[in-house]
Amino acid sequence: MIIQFHLLDKRSNTFTKVYFEGWNDRAPFFTNDPKKAKQYWQKKQAEEDMELLKWAQSPIAITLSIKLVQ
Template sequence: MRIAFHLLDLSDKSFKKVYFKRWHGNIPEFSDKKLAKEYWNERQALDDMSRLKKATSKKARTLAIRLEGKNE
């Protein structure tokens, strides 16, 4: 399972999908799917998702945060 972050990039008005990689202090770090954090425990993923919902950015607007690969 991976956390996918769907966002609107305000710099070029494009839609993007990035994946949560890790926490750098209190700041989330994102990457492509290949380098994303792989969760084996759904509870840990949901904990990170609740923290990510509080994150804000001046460069992007969050559209959705989803857990991918849950049923695969």
Template structure:
């Protein structure tokens, strides 16, 4: 499972999806799906998801933060 970050990029007026990779202090780092952090259960991702939902940017607007690839 990976955390997908859906956003609207204000610089080029486009919708994008990036994946959470790791934290640099309080700043999240994003990458493509291949390099994204892998979570083995949903409880591990809950804290990161709640922190990412609070993230702000002058260049983009957050649309959704979701856990992808859930094991049912």
């Protein structure tokens, strides 16, 4: 399971799909490649990260959805 984000880029008005890769100190970082995304083996751990990621904000993108995908 991996965490997938659907974003609206404010600069180009395009929709983007990115995947959660990990934490850099307290800031999350993302990738466009689903193979590089952090793999979760337990749903509980993924849900904990999703709760923290709901608070992450970007000055150049609007989060449309966050979901757990296989």
